[in-house]
Amino acid sequence: MVIVCTWKLLTLVQRDEIFSAASDAWVTGIVRTVGxxxxLLAATAPYFYWLAESDDAPGVMLVGFVLGLIATAALLLMLVLRELLRRATALRADLDEVI
Known part of the structure; x- marks a missing residue:
């Protein structure tokens, strides 16, 4: 889903329509998919913990923790970028009114 949304956003960039309402839907799709x-990763965390305790494999817990950090960073980054796109779209609309 992220690949499809990114492809559609790149198509909007190519047509110079990235600062439109259509782009917000595709960015929201990316945010929802990453969320x-x-x-899903948070739901499997108890399994990682159980596996690490039963097999005496602390590396499994570390892998789960690192994946959780990466997923959290990606989600927060997409939320910030979505808000930046919304503000840029509003500024573009204001600029079009001035011109």
Missing amino acids: AGWL
Whole structure:
């Protein structure tokens, strides 16, 4: 889903329509997909913990923790970029009114 949304956003960039309402829907799609991945990872965290305790494999817990950090960073980054795109779209609309 992230690849499809990114492809559509790149198509909007190519047509110089990135600062439109259509782009917000595709960025929201990316945010929702990354959020769903984060929830899936959080749901499997007890399994990582159980596996690390039963097999005496602390590396498994470390891998789960690192994946959680990466997913959290990706989600927060996409939330910030979505807000920046919304503000840039509003500024573009204001600039079009001035010109």
